Amino acid sequence: xxxIKIIKTGAYFPEILVENSKIEKKFELEDGYIKKRTGxxxxxxxxxxxxxxxxxxxxxxxxxxxxxxxxxxLIVVATVxxxxxxxxxxNYIQKTLNIQNCICLDMLAGCAGFINAVDIAHKYLSTxxxxxxxxxxxxxxSKFLDKKDISTSIVFGDGAGAILLEATKEQKKxxxxxxxxxxxxxxxxxxxxxxxxxxxxxxxxxVYKYAVTKTVENIHKLLEETGETLDNIKYIVPHQSNAKIIxxxxxxxxxxxSKKMYMNIKxxxxxxxxxxxxxLNEMFEKQLLEKGDKIILLGYGGxxxxxSILLET
Numbered sequence: 080x081x082x083i084k085i086i087k088t089g090a091y092f093p094e095i096l097v098e099n100s101k102i103e104k105k106f107e108l109e110d111g112y113i114k115k116r117t118g119x120x121x122x123x124x125x126x127x128x129x130x131x132x133x134x135x136x137x138x139x140x141x142x143x144x145x146x147x148x149x150x151x152x153l154i155v156v157a158t159v160x161x162x163x164x165x166x167x168x169x170n171y172i173q174k175t176l177n178i179q180n181c182i183c184l185d186m187l188a189g190c191a192g193f194i195n196a197v198d199i200a201h202k203y204l205s206t207x208x209x210x211x212x213x214x215x216x217x218x219x220x221s222k223f224l225d226k227k228d229i230s231t232s233i234v235f236g237d238g239a240g241a242i243l244l245e246a247t248k249e250q251k252k253x254x255x256x257x258x259x260x261x262x263x264x265x266x267x268x269x270x271x272x273x274x275x276x277x278x279x280x281x282x283x284x285x286v287y288k289y290a291v292t293k294t295v296e297n298i299h300k301l302l303e304e305t306g307e308t309l310d311n312i313k314y315i316v317p318h319q320s321n322a323k324i325i326x327x328x329x330x331x332x333x334x335x336x337s338k339k340m341y342m343n344i345k346x347x348x349x350x351x352x353x354x355x356x357x358x359l360n361e362m363f364e365k366q367l368l369e370k371g372d373k374i375i376l377l378g379y380g381g382x383x384x385x386x387s388i389l390l391e392t
Contacts, residue, residue, distance in 0.1 A: 082251035083204045085392060086211075087147050087243035088360040089140030091132055092347065093125030097236070106229050113233045118322020122236025122348030124221035128162050129239075130171040133217055136239040137172050147243060152209025153182045155199055157192030157216045157352040159381070160223060161185065168217060182209065190318050190380025191257075192216065192352040197244070197376065197388055198255045204246040205253075215241040216352035223279055231279050234321065236348030240356025252373060256301045257386035260293070268381065290320060291327040293385045294377055298332065301375065301387045309339065312389075314362070317377040319344040319354035328377075341367075351380070368392045 098121045099113040114120055125132065133156070141148055154169040161168065167185035182203070188195040193216040200212035217239040224231055268280045294317070302308060309332060317325055322344055329340040343358050350357060355376055362368050369392070376388045 081205050081207065081246040082249055083201055083244050083253060083390070084247045084249065084251055085242050085359070085363075086245045087140065087144065088356065088363050089136055089241045090357045090360040091136035091139060091239040093123045093127060093132065093237050095124040095126075097122055097124050099233075102233055106232070116323070117234055118325075118342070118344055119234065119348045120345045123238055125219060125237045127219070129158060129160060129217050129219050130162075130168050132219065132237075132239045133168050133172050133215065134175045136215070136217070136241060137175055137213075140241060141176065147211075148176050148178065150210040151176070151178055151181060151213050151243070153200060153203050153212040154178075154184070155196040155212065155214050156185045157188065157196040157214075158185065158218055159187060159189060159192065159351055160219045162219070168215070172213065172215065189382045189384045190320065190351050190354075191378035191382065191384035191386045193355045194255075194376055194378035194386035194388055195257060195384070197242075198257060198386070200244050201253060201255070204244060207246065210246055212244045213241060214244060214356070215239065216350075216354070216356045218351040218353050220279070220351060225279070234349045235279070236350050238347055238350040238353045238357055240353045240358075240360055242356050242359055251391040252305070253388070253390050254301065254305045255386065255388045256297055256304065258293075258297060258384075260383045260385070262381070262383045287321075287324055287327075289383060290324045290379055291331060293383065294328050294379050294387075295331045297379075297385045297387050298375060298377065301389055305389055307373070307389060309333075311373055312339065312375055313368070313372040314341045315339050315375045315377055316341045316355055316358050316362070318379055319347070319358060320349050320379070
């Protein structure tokens with residue numbers, strides 16, 4: 080089986096920047112309440128449809144590098160906020176990039192969706208079915224927020240991110256552990272109500288407990304099965320759910336968050352499936368990753384779905 084590598088990244092943020100002060104005023108919260116609770120300072124909202132964001136994302140990503148589009152044989156989109164199902168967002172991306180023949184998939188796997196999408200891409204790439212795969216995470220969560228629900232209104236934001244993967248003869252490490260457990264207590268749900276509107280519900284305490292236990296178990300399993308240790312991992316790139324959760328995961332892993340756990344939730348909020356590719360794009364732009372670095376991508380959320388991927392840049 081061939082190895083894979085990241086050869087391009089991209090991110091797109093919508094036009095409406097929403098600072099904490101606006102939400103704190105609405106809910107009559109004291110200044111600094113949201114930042115203290117979540118680590119979030121601001122987030123983006125949009126009136127654009129997800130497919131419109133996807134179009135702008137890939138146009139920006141490839142406008143100076145059209146040669147990267149050649150040989151894209153797979154487009155996988157992870158989202159929980161599609162506004163239509165046929166054609167999918169992946170088909171819109173195919174049309175935007177004018178790729179005549181390729182495999183297009185949209186998938187629902189909660190906030191762990193991007194991890195699942197990357198793992199699907201790896202299977203196609205490593206078995207020579209395709210040469211390149213574009214993996215996208217995109218969300219328009221603001222459209223579906225219950226504006227009276229403080230638990231979700233202070234956390235979520237809109238955005239999109241993507242990575243372009245290529246099969247390579249280089250010996251680069253890749254391993255995944257992806258698990259789903261039954262959500263007996265229905266702690267995180269997104270469902271269509273009687274008005275045909277998507278409604279997001281979250282039980283904060285239960286989500287926290289799940290997130291800081293199952294993720295750590297998942298990473299330990301990943302390390303055990305690969306024979307790696309955290310000392311050999313440059314960064315863990317988690318789903319940007321909540322700063323308190325991310326710090327708790329880091330603490331339970333026994334590593335200082337500032338050294339191993341990459342976090343950029345402060346300026347963009349929790350963007351569900353878009354959070355990991357947005358973070359990866361930022362890391363490459365800041366030149367934080369070099370060839371041969373080993374990183375762990377960590378996704379967790381509704382399902383309950385938990386997944387981690389160890390890959391070499």
